[in-house]
Every structure is written in C-alpha cells, then in structure tokens.
Amino acid sequence: MGERGLLLTFGADAEDRAAREAVRAADAALGAAAPGWLLEAVPSYVALLIVFDPLATDHEGVAAFIDAMAPAGGRAPAPKEWEIPFCPANGYAPDLSEVAARTGLAEEEVIATFCAATFEVAMLGFAPGYAYLAGLPEALRLPRKSAPVPSVARGSVIVAGAQALVMTLDLPAGWWRIGRSPMKLLLPEAEGVSPLSPGDAVRFRAIPAAEMPS
The missing domain is CATH 3.30.1360.40 (Gyrase A; domain 2)
Incomplete structure (x- = not known):
C-alpha cells in the first residue's frame, strides 16, 4: 500500500x-x-x-x-436500526418488471421479498453517502447489467448480486432499479455525509406514489 x-x-x-x-x-x-x-x-x-x-x-x-x-480488542459502536421508505410504482422502478421476469417472481413478490429482508450496512464508499447493504435475499440476486445506465436518479433503490444500495447522487450504475426513496441519505460533510454507519440494520417499506414528493 x-x-x-x-x-x-x-x-x-x-x-x-x-x-x-x-x-x-x-x-x-x-x-x-x-x-x-x-x-x-x-x-x-x-x-x-x-x-x-x-x-x-x-x-x-x-x-x-x-x-x-x-x-x-475493540468493540464496534452499537448498530442503529433504520426503515427506509421507497416507492416501487412504475415511474420509480423502471427495472422491476425485468427483475420479476429474471427471478421468476411476480412484481408484488419481488417487493414483498425485498421488504421482508433485514440488511446490514457493510461499508460506505465509492460516492458520498453510498451505503452498501449486505443481505439481499437469494431469490432476488441477479448479476449486474451488461451495460450501465448513464444516469440513475438520486434516491433510486438498486440491487445486484447480494447487495442493495440507495443512490445519493445522479450517477451511472449497472444495478437493477426497483424503486425510489424520498429519504435524504446524503448529509453535509460536517454532519458525517451519511446518517447510516457500518453495522446498522436497514429495512425497506414500500409506499404509494402519492407519498413521493412532487
């Protein structure tokens, strides 16, 4: 190094x-x-x-x-628990139908399986506020796309392999978009950049499009 x-x-x-x-x-x-x-x-x-x-x-x-x-020895800080709302409606989940087709599940089953999982923040990195979430259920695991999407919207909930992630910036990504969250997950640097920390537990809650900001 x-x-x-x-x-x-x-x-x-x-x-x-x-x-x-x-x-x-x-x-x-x-x-x-x-x-x-x-x-x-x-x-x-x-x-x-x-x-x-x-x-x-x-x-x-x-x-x-x-x-x-x-x-x-050392003891890691006690993990916090988070619930992240996200909307899997069509306008916010452009890859949901393909994820369903590739996994053999109905779209409703994809979302139910995703929301039933408890994820762990494995690490922060790559881009500000990016929290890589370990623990994606086996039934939803897909390889990354063959080519990245040039710009994935901030707040998009994306999955690939054994991980999930909430985009904090509009950036290219080759993961599958299954919803979008209105939750603010990018903080000013002085406040620590992300409210999430490694080890924290995260669950997702599906919300209707009416609860998304206009």
Whole structure:
C-alpha cells in the first residue's frame, strides 16, 4: 500500500459477517487509541486500510501497535436500526418488471421479498453517502447489467448480486432499479455525509406514489 498505508485483512468473503464485525471493531479500537501517526482509517467489507504519517512511524511500527492493541480488542459502536421508505410504482422502478421476469417472481413478490429482508450496512464508499447493504435475499440476486445506465436518479433503490444500495447522487450504475426513496441519505460533510454507519440494520417499506414528493 505504499509508504503511507497498511492493509489489515480479516477475511476473503464479502458476505462473512464475522469479518465485517472484526473490521468495525478494529476501526473503533484504533479510533479510540488515536495514535499520533494515524492520518485516516478506511474500512471496507473485510479489510481496514490504515493511512499513517511516514515521518512519524513505518509499516513495522504500525504493525507492532496493532499487535499490541489486539489483545485488548475493540468493540464496534452499537448498530442503529433504520426503515427506509421507497416507492416501487412504475415511474420509480423502471427495472422491476425485468427483475420479476429474471427471478421468476411476480412484481408484488419481488417487493414483498425485498421488504421482508433485514440488511446490514457493510461499508460506505465509492460516492458520498453510498451505503452498501449486505443481505439481499437469494431469490432476488441477479448479476449486474451488461451495460450501465448513464444516469440513475438520486434516491433510486438498486440491487445486484447480494447487495442493495440507495443512490445519493445522479450517477451511472449497472444495478437493477426497483424503486425510489424520498429519504435524504446524503448529509453535509460536517454532519458525517451519511446518517447510516457500518453495522446498522436497514429495512425497506414500500409506499404509494402519492407519498413521493412532487
């Protein structure tokens, strides 16, 4: 990772919940210890990137600090629970019919299955406010589209593989659009960018088009 970074890996499978919990615990412990050389800690699904000041320490020093910290352990912050409203009506869910066809489910079954799931915020990243949600039911898992949609609307609820995501910006995406949420999930940077945090539990609630902002 160059002269300023050390990558801690806790597993190889993005669906390994224990590995994700270990990442959050290590991130919390490192944040609590707050060593002077620490510039940034960047958690992902199963790894934690530690960015340090190379004038204050080196890879060996960081590794020794982590080894000494490990026995004391760390505890990730208690997860919060969120309910995200979303509208799966035709105008907001342009891919719902194709998802239904590809999964062999009726559109109503796709939405019911999606809303019955409890997701876990696995990581934040790629774009501001993007919270990658692990736990998409097996019955709804599809590969990404062969070509991305040039602009997917902010608030779109999208799925691919074992994950779901709510778009926070109008950006290209190759995931399947099954609804749109009116919930604000992109905050000013001073407020933390996203109200969601890794480890939080998320459920979705379908709402009618009448409840969407005009």
